[in-house]
Amino acid sequence: MSDKARVLYDAAGKAVRCVGAVVDITPRREFLAQLEQRVAERTESLQETTQQLNDFCYSVAHDLKAPLRSQIGFANMLMEDFAAALGDEGREYVRCIEQSAERQAALVRDLLAHVSVSRIDLPLQPVSLATAIQQARADLASLEKSSQASVEILPADIKVQANPASLHLVLSNLLSNALKFVAPATQPKIMVWIEPINLYVRVWIEDNGIGIAPEHMDRIFGIFQRLHARERYPGTGMGLAIVKRAAERMGGRVGVESELGKGSRFWVDLKACSTK
Ligand code: ADP
Secondary structure (H helix, E strand, O other), X not given: OEXXXXXXXXXXXXXXXXXXXXXXXXXXXXXXXXXXXHHHHHHHHHHHHHHHHHHHHHHHXXXXXXXXXXXXXXXXXXXXXXXXXXXXXXXXXXXHHHHHHHHHHHHHHHHHHHHHHHOOOOOOEEEEHHHHHHHHHHHOHHHHHHOOOEEEEOOOOOEEEEOHHHHHHHHHHHHHHHHHOOOOOOOOEEEEEEEEEOOEEEEEEEOOOOOOOHHXXXXXXXXXXXXXXXXXXOOXXXXXXXXXXXXXXXXXXXXXXXXXXXXEEEEEEEEEOOOO
């Protein structure tokens, strides 16, 4: 039943009457229940389809890995055992084959990462941010060394609710971009710090790189969106799309503040965790 009433008052403000109606809303309730049931069924079927698509994409990407490995392996063997016979032109062709295969391997790797953060089942657990940042940094140790970067990580012993593998993808993609997108002959300077904001923890990653023009700041989070030629800055254009998808799937958000030519500051909000 739905019961609505209004009180009528006299000039002195005294309640004198109550006017209202009692309506039987059983049919409305039944209709709503049916609607909810239908939405639940459709959501389940959509989730199933998404999962099937993800599984398909995963197995295609996975199966592409083996032939790529063999292409790279045979190209290496050609260079090692037949370098002289190939001549300058032949060696150049083999180098092109190697480069294309390596680019494709990077694409396959990023596709697999994108599928992994799109999984329906992405369980969250308390994760130490300090450890996650250290692990992401360790993965990039050779790039950090070869670019002679200075990386400063301000200490903070904070835990967040995250999926460890997805958080690793977020941090390693943001850190590798910070190391990569610097002007020629510039030493990368990166600073990472943490800022608690209400129920979230914000991780900041600041660089002294080439920066991003305001009109491109949204676009770069889309899949295959790149602002530079691959020859200048290598990449697949999937890194930030993975970061965005992973952050959102963990209940967080991602964004950037930047000025062209003056560096960028990417941030990720992750759900705070009460247990330290
Ligand atoms: P990729 O690194 O493979 O090019 P991303 O999705 O990681 O792809 O980044 C998309 C684009 O955003 C990059 O090609 C680059 O133009 C820009 N970008 C990302 N990170 C930075 C950064 N730290 N500084 C300047 N530009 C950046």
